[in-house]
Amino acid sequence: GDVAVLVPAAGAGVRLGAGGPKALRRLGGEPLLVHAVRRVAAAPSVSAIVVAAPPPDVEAVRALLAPVAPVIVVAGGAERQQSVAAALAAVPEGPDIILVHDAARALAPASLVESVAAAVRAGSAAVIPVLPVVDTVKEVGADGVVLGTVDRSALRAVQTPQGFRRSILAAAHAGAAAAYLTDDAGLVEKQGVPVTCVPGHEHALKITRPFDLAVAELLLGQAT
């Protein structure tokens, strides 16, 4: 395989309520991270997986994932971007395509991993999976009064895995200040690199709130 997948899983996960790091929260009896890594490892192009774990949990995560797939586990950082940088630094020589995939998108299917990787292989420097936005979206002031309505047809909701030519992601992280960004494509956009969209997948939903966990439980048994 020519693909390495970085899995930042070092977040505290406060929005799911008390109970420890979000990536280790259970879905159908197994941690979200196990679900995510199992699906990534099932993608034929993937030859390396690097997980960034909460620093106190590195050994436990290694033990947890050993029966699932061969993975490298490193300590994550205080911000998501630092966790991704730590994982990137641990990627072995070889893979020319790097995907970054949030553990919180635990049900993203192997087919989505393959389609993002294929788009990078076909020549795109950076690739993101997206879905259309179904709700009307408004910009609202701090006082709760609407400032304006955004043209929904131009908007997309962005998922992971996001895919990059290895040199592009490495350069973006090397050149990055402590930017306040919520995804990796944002870093390469800042470098002026074009980012290409491919169709996302509904099962790649981000499991953030208790409602999402309930939806994910319902999706667990379904084939993708």
Ligand code: C5P
């Ligand atoms: O907090 P948020 O939901 O945006 O986190 C997205 C992903 O980034 C999660 O998988 C989380 O575990 C990871 N993360 C991380 N290191 C941090 C913060 C978040 O690996 N310091």
